[in-house]
Amino acid sequence: MAENSFNKIKKDLEKTDKIKKNVILYKDFMAKELPPNKWVVDDLIPEGMTILSSVPGHFKTYILLALSKQISKGEKGFGHFETEERNVLFINEEMSEKSMQDRLKTLDGDVGNIYFTNLLGIKLDDMAVLLEICKEKEITLVIFDSLTRIHNLTENDASDVKKIFEAILMLLRESISVVMTHHHRKTPLFGARSGSDEMRGSTDLLAQIDCHIAIDTVSRDKTYMVIRQLKLRQAENIEDFKLNIERNREENKVSFTYKGRFSEEDALNIKIEENKKAILIVITETPGITKQGIMKQTAGKVGQMAVSATIRELEKKEVIYCKTQKPKTYYIKEEIEALL
Numbered sequence: 001m002a003e004n005s006f007n008k009i010k011k012d013l014e015k016t017d018k019i020k021k022n023v024i025l026y027k028d029f030m031a032k033e034l035p036p037n038k039w040v041v042d043d044l045i046p047e048g049m050t051i052l053s054s055v056p057g058h059f060k061t062y063i064l065l066a067l068s069k070q071i072s073k074g075e076k077g078f079g080h081f082e083t084e085e086r087n088v089l090f091i092n093e094e095m096s097e098k099s100m101q102d103r104l105k106t107l108d109g110d111v112g113n114i115y116f117t118n119l120l121g122i123k124l125d126d127m128a129v130l131l132e133i134c135k136e137k138e139i140t141l142v143i144f145d146s147l148t149r150i151h152n153l154t155e156n157d158a159s160d161v162k163k164i165f166e167a168i169l170m171l172l173r174e175s176i177s178v179v180m181t182h183h184h185r186k187t188p189l190f191g192a193r194s195g196s197d198e199m200r201g202s203t204d205l206l207a208q209i210d211c212h213i214a215i216d217t218v219s220r221d222k223t224y225m226v227i228r229q230l231k232l233r234q235a236e237n238i239e240d241f242k243l244n245i246e247r248n249r250e251e252n253k254v255s256f257t258y259k260g261r262f263s264e265e266d267a268l269n270i271k272i273e274e275n276k277k278a279i280l281i282v283i284t285e286t287p288g289i290t291k292q293g294i295m296k297q298t299a300g301k302v303g304q305m306a307v308s309a310t311i312r313e314l315e316k317k318e319v320i321y322c323k324t325q326k327p328k329t330y331y332i333k334e335e336i337e338a339l340l
Helices: 002-021 026-031 060-073 097-106 124-137 158-172 203-208 264-285 291-297 304-316
Strands: 039-041 049-054 087-092 114-118 139-145 177-183 211-218 224-232 241-248 253-261 320-325 328-332
Touching: 039 060, 049 060, 049 158, 060 087, 060 097, 060 114, 060 139, 060 177, 060 253, 087 124, 097 114, 124 139, 124 158, 158 177, 158 203, 264 291, 264 304, 264 328, 291 304, 291 328, 304 320
Parallel strands: 049 177, 049 211, 087 114, 087 139, 139 177
Antiparallel strands: 211 224, 224 241, 241 253, 320 328
């Protein structure tokens, strides 16, 4: 007991001395030559701690497996973002070995040094063991799939979130970056956007991490997805971007390819395309219906802004027309109605 007390006093004195020696004047601080920001994937995933989140079934594991292959070879992430070759450890606590192997077989591209653990029940208490493995195999990126599986704490409790971060710090202090998958809260089927406010857990979780990336949208035909970088401590967030999901069905291969910026206008155009048929059916079933009537019939399925934008687009393309103006009453052209 006396030895423990002595060690505590010693550490406290050392900390006090360190703080005093490192108080720095503004001009001296600004004159310091500091190293540039370091990245796992340039502009997208910084060195440090990152969370990739989405609702279930939005390709989180696929995305990180594809990136792991590219990072392990130093190839461009999604064919666009520069990476520096590094060894990767993928902690799989979500799916069977067979499911993991099947997914890896479908992913295009060569592979460098990626190591796996599969359903070993790894928890926060095992960080010291993981650190040993990382040092032995020169691993500088660890991926946890998923955050929820590696602890038995309460993610809505700030003190428990702190424990999660303190455990991960064992890796971060040794310049080993960490990426974790995480889920969003349950949201209504229509309307709510995915994002930091939908990520499960205490807001302290978001405060602790260096970067938060969300898979915001996956198209109904699963040909593309939209990625949003919602937080980036080291620099300004990059703009939302689109990834094409490209399938070679003959060879049973999948790849994800960067397809540029995804704007609010792009999102609105997609909403319009998705909602056209539903709105046309409403007008067909209720000729002479007003915009307010359409909104009432599609409430809970199509947002009001999307209804207005879709109606404007249908009018512009002369798919629908009005017989009265105040209020506008909508009808479908006969040749269009015949196609529905």
